[in-house]
Amino acid sequence: MSPPPHGRTRRVDLVRLREKLPTNVADVLGRYERHLTLERDLSPHTVRAYIGDAVALLGHVAGDEPENADVGRIDLAGLRSWLAAQHAAGASRTTLARRAAAARTFTAWAHRAGHLAADPGPRLAAPRPHRMLPPVLREEQAKEAMDAVSSGASEGHPVALRDQAVVELLYATGIRVAELCGLDLDDVDYSLRVIRVLGKGGRERTTPFGVPAGRALRRWLDEGRNALVAPDSPPALFLGARGGRLNQRAVRQLVHEVVAVVPDAPDIGPHGLRHSAATHLLEGGADLRTVQELLGHATLATTQLYTHVTVERLKAIHDRTHPRS
Structure with a gap:
């Protein structure tokens, strides 16, 4: 039998470690988890990551005696030692930066809640993550991907109609x-060609979509969705084959399969389509503030990553086509 993936091994270890923590620390973690879920409205995946990092930090500070762990013992030296141990174990700069941010979030909350006399988090320095240029489709590759999924829907099968609408909408809007x-039927305004999106942190925004996505959506609703509706189906815009809300794993698999038929295209998933949409908007003349609003970025700095993508692509085109490049 092959060994379990590293990520799965770490999750199992953290579950076992959490079980060994004293009752009072477990109660603190429970309150922190409710804070992340109810007050900050973070996704279940993000909450699991934050809690896992808090458990790992508490276990490290407690050393060989996790049953004696104490939130009040966390200090700057403990935070630095925790990150140093992960660095020695081979954690990447990006992982270290993320876990440092998670630790600062935990200590800030613990201090506000009265579990820490002082918050050491602001004094914790961590390496900045490398800003990797995301792989994106060229415009002609994106068109080929849309043509491929349209061809699959030509015979009118309900799942194929749904898949076309999903891919068209992802690329048209750049939504996550x-x-x-999470879209429901009443989140779509066809007269204005916009959707109402609930983004990270519960932030709501309105995002427009174009004519091709509108046509694909209308056909899915008129000809495909009713074939998948079950008695207990939710009012979701997109349904799975058994009538439940379409899940993220199925969408990721769909996008990978669609892009795989495009010659020389990078292997991307839904987030790659999001990157591609942002890049093509900027290359078409959209300003950063507009793209920030469309994508739902909290800060302009996140959107600015895409300017590096377009600069790299412009340089590549220049090198390939200019007579004196």
Whole structure:
């Protein structure tokens, strides 16, 4: 039998470690989890990551005696030692930066809640993550992907109609896969060609879509969705084969399969379509503020990553086509 993936091994270890923590620390973690879920409205995946990092930090500070762990013992030296141990174990700069941010979130909350006399988090320095240029489709590759999924829907099978609408909407709007799966029927305004999206942190925004996505959506609703509706189906815009809300894993698999038929295209998922949409908007002349609003980025700095993508692509085109490049 092959060994379990590293990520799965870490999750199992953290579950076992959490079980060994004293009752009072477990209660603190429970309150922190409710804070992340109810007050900050973070996704279940993000909450699990934050709680896992808090458990790992508490276990490290407690050393060989997790049953004696104490939130009040967390200090700057403990935070630095925790990150140093992960660095020695081979954690990447990006992982270290993320876990440092999670630790600062935990200590800030613990201090406000009265579990820590002082918050050491603001004094914790961590390496900045490398800003990797995301792989994106060229415009002609995106068109080929849309043509491929349209061809699959030509015979009118309900799942194929849904898949076309999903891919068209992802590329047309640049929304996240979780945002797409969370859409309900009344989130779409066909007269204005916009959707109402509930993004990260519960932030709501309105995002427009074009004529091709509108046509694909209308055909899915008129000809496909009713074939998948079950008695207990939710009012979701997109349904799975058994009538439940379409899940993110199915969407990721769909996008990978669609892009795989495009010659020389990078292997991307829904987030790659999001990157591609942002890049093509900027290349078409959209300003950063507009793209920030469309994508639902909290800060302009996140959107600015895409300017590096377009600069790299412009340089590549220049090198390939200019007579004196």
